[in-house]
Amino acid sequence: MSQECLRVEHIQKAYTEGFVAIKDASLTVRQGEIHGLLGENGAGKSTFVKILSGLLGRDGGTFTLCGVPASPSSQEEAARLGIIKLQKRSGLVPSLTVEENILLGRQKNSLAPLDRAQMRREIGALLEEFAMDPAPQDLAKNLTAEDALETELLKAYYAGAKLVILDEPASYFTIAQTEELFALLRKLAAKGIAILYVSNQVREMLELCENITVMEGGVTTGEYAAADMTLRRLQNRMVRENKPEKVRWTRPQRGETVLKVRDLSIFRGEAHQAVQKVSFSVRAGEILAIIGKPDSGARELCEVIAGLTPAVAGRVTVFDDDITADSVRGARELGVSFLLSSPQRIGVAPSLSIQENLLPYQYTNPAYRNHGLLDQEKLRQEAQRLVQEYDIRCASVEENASVLSTSSAQKLLAAREFSNEPVLLVAYQPTFGTSEETAAFLEKKLLELRDEGTAILLVPTDLDEFAAIADSALVLYQGSITAYLPKVTGKEELDPYISGERRMTQEELEAVCFE
Amino acid sequence: MNKINEKFPPSAQRKLTAGLVGILVCLLTILLFEEKRGESLRTFFLMPLGSLQELGELVAYATPMVFVALATALVFQCRRYSLSMIGSFMLSACLTTGFLLLGNEQPAWYLVPSALVISILAGAGAAAIPAALSIRRRVNITISSLILDFLILQLTSFILSNYMWDPAAGQSASFEIPERLWLPEILPALGLRFGFLLAAAAVVLLYLLLYRGRLGYEIRAVGASESMAGYVGLSYGKTVMAVQLLAGALAGLGGAVEMMGVQPRYIWDGSFPTVALLGILAAVVAGYRPLWIPLSCLFFGYLWRGGVLLNESTGFPVEVPLFAAAVMVLLLLAMRDLDVFRAAAGLFQKKQAGDAPAQGMPPAATQPQTAPRRAAKRPAKAKQQKTDAKLPADVPDGSEGVEEG
Numbered sequence: 001m002s003q004e005c006l007r008v009e010h011i012q013k014a015y016t017e018g019f020v021a022i023k024d025a026s027l028t029v030r031q032g033e034i035h036g037l038l039g040e041n042g043a044g045k046s047t048f049v050k051i052l053s054g055l056l057g058r059d060g061g062t063f064t065l066c067g068v069p070a071s072p073s074s075q076e077e078a079a080r081l082g083i084i085k086l087q088k089r090s091g092l093v094p095s096l097t098v099e100e101n102i103l104l105g106r107q108k109n110s111l112a113p114l115d116r117a118q119m120r121r122e123i124g125a126l127l128e129e130f131a132m133d134p135a136p137q138d139l140a141k142n143l144t145a146e147d148a149l150e151t152e153l154l155k156a157y158y159a160g161a162k163l164v165i166l167d168e169p170a171s172y173f174t175i176a177q178t179e180e181l182f183a184l185l186r187k188l189a190a191k192g193i194a195i196l197y198v199s200n201q202v203r204e205m206l207e208l209c210e211n212i213t214v215m216e217g218g219v220t221t222g223e224y225a226a227a228d229m230t231l232r233r234l235q236n237r238m239v240r241e242n243k244p245e246k247v248r249w250t251r252p253q254r255g256e257t258v259l260k261v262r263d264l265s266i267f268r269g270e271a272h273q274a275v276q277k278v279s280f281s282v283r284a285g286e287i288l289a290i291i292g293k294p295d296s297g298a299r300e301l302c303e304v305i306a307g308l309t310p311a312v313a314g315r316v317t318v319f320d321d322d323i324t325a326d327s328v329r330g331a332r333e334l335g336v337s338f339l340l341s342s343p344q345r346i347g348v349a350p351s352l353s354i355q356e357n358l359l360p361y362q363y364t365n366p367a368y369r370n371h372g373l374l375d376q377e378k379l380r381q382e383a384q385r386l387v388q389e390y391d392i393r394c395a396s397v398e399e400n401a402s403v404l405s406t407s408s409a410q411k412l413l414a415a416r417e418f419s420n421e422p423v424l425l426v427a428y429q430p431t432f433g434t435s436e437e438t439a440a441f442l443e444k445k446l447l448e449l450r451d452e453g454t455a456i457l458l459v460p461t462d463l464d465e466f467a468a469i470a471d472s473a474l475v476l477y478q479g480s481i482t483a484y485l486p487k488v489t490g491k492e493e494l495d496p497y498i499s500g501e502r503r504m505t506q507e508e509l510e511a512v513c514f515e
Numbered sequence: 516m517n518k519i520n521e522k523f524p525p526s527a528q529r530k531l532t533a534g535l536v537g538i539l540v541c542l543l544t545i546l547l548f549e550e551k552r553g554e555s556l557r558t559f560f561l562m563p564l565g566s567l568q569e570l571g572e573l574v575a576y577a578t579p580m581v582f583v584a585l586a587t588a589l590v591f592q593c594r595r596y597s598l599s600m601i602g603s604f605m606l607s608a609c610l611t612t613g614f615l616l617l618g619n620e621q622p623a624w625y626l627v628p629s630a631l632v633i634s635i636l637a638g639a640g641a642a643a644i645p646a647a648l649s650i651r652r653r654v655n656i657t658i659s660s661l662i663l664d665f666l667i668l669q670l671t672s673f674i675l676s677n678y679m680w681d682p683a684a685g686q687s688a689s690f691e692i693p694e695r696l697w698l699p700e701i702l703p704a705l706g707l708r709f710g711f712l713l714a715a716a717a718v719v720l721l722y723l724l725l726y727r728g729r730l731g732y733e734i735r736a737v738g739a740s741e742s743m744a745g746y747v748g749l750s751y752g753k754t755v756m757a758v759q760l761l762a763g764a765l766a767g768l769g770g771a772v773e774m775m776g777v778q779p780r781y782i783w784d785g786s787f788p789t790v791a792l793l794g795i796l797a798a799v800v801a802g803y804r805p806l807w808i809p810l811s812c813l814f815f816g817y818l819w820r821g822g823v824l825l826n827e828s829t830g831f832p833v834e835v836p837l838f839a840a841a842v843m844v845l846l847l848l849a850m851r852d853l854d855v856f857r858a859a860a861g862l863f864q865k866k867q868a869g870d871a872p873a874q875g876m877p878p879a880a881t882q883p884q885t886a887p888r889r890a891a892k893r894p895a896k897a898k899q900q901k902t903d904a905k906l907p908a909d910v911p912d913g914s915e916g917v918e919e920g
Contacts, residue, residue, distance in 0.1 A: 308745070329748035340746075347747070349740035356732065360747040363732040373727040416747075 004067065005031045005194040006052070006083070006163050011061035013047055021047040023218040025061075029163060029194045034185060036209035036226070037198045038238055040435060044218040045198050049165050052196070053085035054078030066162070082162030086169065090148045092155075094141035098134045099123050102155045126154060130187055146177040150184050157188055164188070165196045168433075170204060175462070176293065182208050200435055202234050214238055247443040250451070252471045255284030257514045258424050258455035259305070264314030266300045266479075274300040275479040277314070281514040282424065287446065287456040289470035289488070291463075292498055297479040298459045299340075302428045305457070306338040307331040318424055332361075337422035339413055341432035341461075347413045350402035354394055355383040357401045358412055361420050390415040391441070407438040414442050418449055425454050429461040443469050474512065477503075484512040520854070528855040529847055530800060534814065537843035541818060544835050551829070558828055559821040569820075571705030575777050576790075577809070577816035579604075581714040582769025583794025584812055585721050586762035588803040592725060593758045594738035599645050599660040600766035602667040603638035604791040605783060607770035609671040610637045612781040613679060615692050615774070623695050630696075631771050638767015639760045641667060646759035650752040664787070672785050679781060689781035697776040710772030714809075717765060722805040734758055769794070789837060793819065796844045815840055 006029045013022040022044050029035045039045045050056040054072035063070055065081055072078035075085070092101045102123050103116075124136055132154065134147045143151065149169055156164050166185075170178045185195055185208065197209055205212050206226055213223045214237050221237065259282040268274035275297040282288045290298045303309045305316055307328040316324045318334045331338075340346070348357055359379055362368045368375050368382075383397040390411045394403060404412060414430065430446065431439035439461070447469055450456055460466035466473070467488065475483040475497040483497035483504050496502040541559065549555040563573050586600040611630045618626050645663055649656040679689035698709040725731035737744045737754045744751055773790060774781065793815045800814075801807035822836035 307748075327748070327750075328745060329750065332748040346740075346742040346745075349736060349743040352736060352739045352743075356736065357743075360732075360736065360749070364729055364749075369729070373723060374729070374732070376727070 003031050005029050005033075005065070006196075007062075007064045008052065009062045011048065011051060011063075012059045013051055013056065014059055021218055022051070022058075025215065025218070025220045027052075027196075027213050027220060028223070029196055031162075031194055032189050032192045033211065034189050034195045034197060034209050036205040036212035037196060037215060038200070038202065038205050038212050038234070039215035040200055040238060040437075043215045045200075045215055046167060048215065049085060049167055049196065049198055052078075053083055053165055055085070079159070079161075082160060083165070084156040084159070084161040084163070085165040085167065086149065086152050086156070087167075090140070090145070091152055092140040092143075092148055094139070096140055097136065098127075098138050098140060098143070098151050099136035101140050101151060102126075102158050104155075105159065123158070126158060130154060130184060132184075144177075146173055146181060149181065153184060153188060157191070157193060161193060163194045163196060165198065167198045168200070169197075170199065170201070178204065200238075202231055202238065206231060206234065247440055247447065247468045249469060250447070252286045252450060253453075254286045255453055257281045257283050258318060259457065260315075260317045260320075260513075260515075261301075261305070262315045262317075262513070264301070264304065264316060265312045266297065266304055266309070267312050268297075268300055273479060275304075275476075278476075278479070278481055279510075280474055280481065280484070280512045282455040282457050283514060284423070284453050284455050285450055286471045287450050287458050287469055289458045289460050289466050289473045290476055291460060291466060291473060291494065292476035295478070296476040298476055299428060301476075302338065302340055302426045302457070302459060305331070305426050306336065306340065308340075335421070335423035336426065337417040337420060337424070338426040338428070339417045339430050340426070340428040341410070341413075341430065347416075348401050348404075348409050351400060353398050354387070354392065354401050354404070354412065355379065355397040358383050358386055358392075358397070358416055360416070386415040386419055390445075407434040410434045411438060411442070414445060418445055421452075422449075422454050425449060425456045427456060428459045430458070431461045431465060439465070472512075481509055481512075484509050486511070520856070523856075525854045525856075526802065529850045529853065530802075532850065532855050533800070533843045533847040536846055537818065537839045540839035540842055541821070541836055544839075545825075545831070549825075549829065549831065555825055555829060555831065559825045559831075562824050563817055563820040567704055568706060571702070571707055573813070573816050573820050574705065574707060574711060576820050577812040578710050578714045579769040579773035579777060579790050580794040580797055580812040580816060581809055582717065582765050582772065583791050584798040584801065584808045585717055585805060586766040586769070587795045587798035588801065588805055588808060589721065589725070589734070589758055589762045589765070591798065591803045592738055593734045593755065595646075595649065595656050595755055595758065597642065597645055597649075597656045597660040597759060597762075598795070599642040599663060599759065600762060600795065601787055601791045602660065602664040603641040603763040603766035604770040604773075604794075605664075605671050605788060606641045606667050607634035607637040607767035608774050608783075608788070609674055609770075609781055610634070611771045611774050612689050612692060613674065615696050616679060616690055619693065619696075626696055627698065627775065630775065631768065634767045634771030635764045636767070638765070638770065639763040642759045642763025642766070643756070646756050650755055668783075668785065668787065671781075671783065675781055675784055681780070684780065687782070687784040692774060692779040694779075697779065698772065708772075708776040710776060713768065713772060717768075718805050718809055721765075725805060730754075730757065766791070766794075789819070793837070793840060796840050799844050800847060 006027070009026045011022055011025040025044070025048050027035075027037070027048075037045055037049070047056065051058045054075045054077055057073065065083070070081055072081055072083065078084075093104065096104065099120060103119055120136070127134070127136060132147075132150055134143055134151060140148060140151070153164065170181060173181065185197070189195055197205070199205060206229065209226050211223055211225055212229070212234065214221050214234075216238065224234070224237070261281070262279045264275060264278045265273065266275040278301065280288070290301065292298055300309065304311045305323075307323065307326050307330060311324055314324065315322060318331070318336060321334055323331050323334060323336070356363070359382060362379060362382055363374065368378055370378075380397060386392070387394065387397055392408045392411050392415065393405065394408065401409065401412065410431070410433065417425065427446065431442045434442070443465060446456060446458070450471075458470060460470065470488045473483075473485045473488050473494070474481055475485075475494060477498065477500040482500060482502065483494065485494070497504075542556070545555050545559060546552055563569055583600050583604055586603070590597050590600070611634045614633055615626055615630055641663065642660075645654070645656050645660040648654040648659050675689055676687065681688055681690040684690075700706065700708050701712060725734065733744070733749050733754045734757075736747075736749055737751055741751055744754070769791075773788075794812070797808060797811040797815050800811040818836035818839060819833075822831065822833045825831040826833045
């Protein structure tokens with residue numbers, strides 16, 4: 001067995017308000033090990049790793065780093081000791097290049113000259129060694145989330161980290177991106193770096209980690225070797241009760257055609273074509289899923305239908321009203337709702353109250369006004385109703401939305417978009433970044449909405465979601481449709497279409513263009 | 516300690532501290548540099564409140580400031596940090612003066628309302644330029660509005676020295692606007708004019724607009740997160756334009772109120788009007804909340820008026836209260852997120868436990884003023900981190916948690 005890197009025992013942490021976040025947490029990570037910290041949302045994982053990385057102080061417990069007692073009181077100090085925690089949001093400086101970002105913080109003091117040529121060579125070698133996608137001269141702001149995270153990992157490695165902590169890094173990634181990240185993590189571990197991987201995804205844990213510590217209600221309940229565990233057993237360890245019920249798919253009652261997309265083409269940036277001559281229809285009461293690789297153009301397609309970005313050519317109609325050139329407002333006035341997830345969570349304003357975030361349509365609706373002024377009482381009641389129905393966890397609707405957890409913020413978005421009786425809902429990765437419980441809840445809501453007659457265009461968050469709720473499916477490969485499946489069956493038969501190896505004939509594809 | 520925080524929230528603690536420091540700066544300067552200390556202190560601190568007449572004068576001083584402060588509050592709530600209210604104020608004050616002086620032969624019932632309309636149009640017009648640049652061309656509105664303020668300053672100085680200058684005034688000032696063209700008096704005992712009513716109405720209307728109206732919601736939504744506003748279909752451009760026009764109109768109206776009864780000569784030759792700058796500071800102190808603005812304007816008006824009165828009797832520099840006001844606002848901004856009482860209590864305990872008993876600590880010395888702040892940093896920071904985990908972002912002014920990529 002290799003040497004211990006970090007050992008913490010019986011850590012406790014209470015917030016001033018008397019809320020005990022961590023009751024008794026212990027953890028041992030060995031050098032060169034990928035260690036998982038698994039727990040439901042709200043189990044105290046984030047608080048725990050904040051203590052490990054020096055961001056928060058601890059109220060009790062011991063802390064040993066490589067056999068030596070340590071007590072980092074700030075993130076800078078922890079970093080000097082070799083513990084680096086990567087933030088959920090990218091910590092790179094957007095306006096600097098990959099190379100400069102990795103070099104950042106390496107000089108002893110600001111005035112000391114740097115041997116840049118030497119460092120450049122080192123970094124070039126490093127990027128090559130780990131077979132990284134970004135070039136040294138790429139600007140950080142142009143990187144994908146995954147490349148940015150990998151750059152940060154490399155930066156930590158270059159800075160001589162002993163322990164790297166990742167807090168739910170892959171919740172925003174597609175499967176392929178996650179694979180690449182895992183490969184890099186394994187390479188880093190092979191170099192002797194200990195990695196603490198925090199997540200609520202059991203599957204990721206089993207795939208990546210050697211040992212897994214389970215956390216629940218502020219207590220670490222045990223450490224397990226991944227090789228001895230199965231998915232089911234680990235899941236049972238993690239969740240005490242209210243295991244989310246499996247969503248049950250029912251047969252759709254299809255109605256008339258709501259959305260028609262004809263020969264739509266979209267550019268991404270100046271020259272790159274994201275979507276080429278795409279045609280399809282969505283009928284009332286059905287969920288049409290679009291699946292494909294992350295660069296398939298599904299996001300751009302959703303954005304154009306929502307009115308967020310313009311199309312180059314083609315037509316989008318809702319009940320025969322042309323909305324191709326309409327702005328967001330125009331589309332929304334026709335009853336189009338959209339839930340487009342992104343790591344930046346563009347739909348939520350953290351400094352507005354939960355009520356204000358929840359009810360933008362009511363605030364602009366004359367029915368919620370009294371003698372020309374907003375009817376505060378009616379608005380509050382509506383907000384409280386939605387908070388209850390969607391189980392958005394907060395003390396009051398007056399609180400700032402910044403207090404919401406990832407799952408609750410997503411539920412807020414869903415409550416807002418689902419509750420105004422949309423005729424068409426565009427849902428791009430609707431359960432993105434949420435716990436399994438929330439995901440199951442939102443999927444159930446989507447099915448309810450469908451049964452009420454809403455046409456839903458879905459870009460599923462993962463294949464489980466696809467299998468659970470989609471009625472029919474389109475496969476998009478590099479901006480064009482390669483398959484249309486009136487009925488959703490297994491995933492295997494889709495693979496050649498997703499990878500672009502096969503393409504259905506024109507006639508087969510035209511079957512999805514209902515009038 | 517928690518009980519105090521409940522009854523007297525940290526934001527109010529910070530404001531109180533800043534206000535006390537502002538008064539302290541004035542007090543110290545007077546004690547250090549004035550010869551007849553007792554009399555000077557009385558003139559500065561008591562005379563502005565001494566008689567009904569003086570009180571009315573104080574309110575009159577604060578009235579134009581309220582308009583500028585309201586404009587600032589509106590613009591800053593939308594987080595488009597434009598400073599065009601200074602330009603709006605100057606342009607409208609200058610044009611109103613010119614209009615009234617030129618049209619002196621016309622009857623007052625025609626001139627006074629027209630002057631008000633001109634002031635609103637001039638103010639809104641001045642604010643529209645940086646707003647349009649920011650919406651259409653994505654020019655930074657702070658910079659463009661400052662440049663425009665500078666341009667208006669040159670323009671109005673030129674108009675003053677070439678067309679309105681009164682050689683008999685002694686200093687560089689325009690001819691005086693005749694009293695029959697001032698706004699009508701509504702409370703002769705206090706000497707309050709119609710502008711006071713306008714200001715009061717503006718405060719209430721702006722409150723209703725911001726917190727009880729649809730436009731107010733849109734303004735705050737665009738301010739809180741442009742991307743969120745776009746996502747739910749609020750029009751960014753329209754909202755920003757509406758805010759800037761409204762703010763410009765308010766500041767412009769303030770300019771007219773100033774000229775028609777408070778300061779009947781146009782005097783700003785090559786310098787920005789104090790009243791406009793104080794208005795911006797007052798809005799910051801009021802936390803951009805319309806209902807608090809009259810109070811903070813009265814406070815600044817009080818300091819300023821005290822300075823003017825003392826200047827008249829002993830030649831005391833009028834700049835001192837203005838300096839104090841600026842110190843006060845800087846301090847207030849620097850104390851962001853600081854829990855003053857708790858920090859002070861922590862410091863006190865530490866002192867008692869540690870070195871010599873420091874109970875008779877002189878409250879007025881400048882040394883301890885910086886020292887507590889430094890020493891207080893630790894407990895305050897720890898506290899801030901704790902709240903961060905649960906409740907971040909009190910009212911962040913510049914930084915946004917979520918920003919478009």
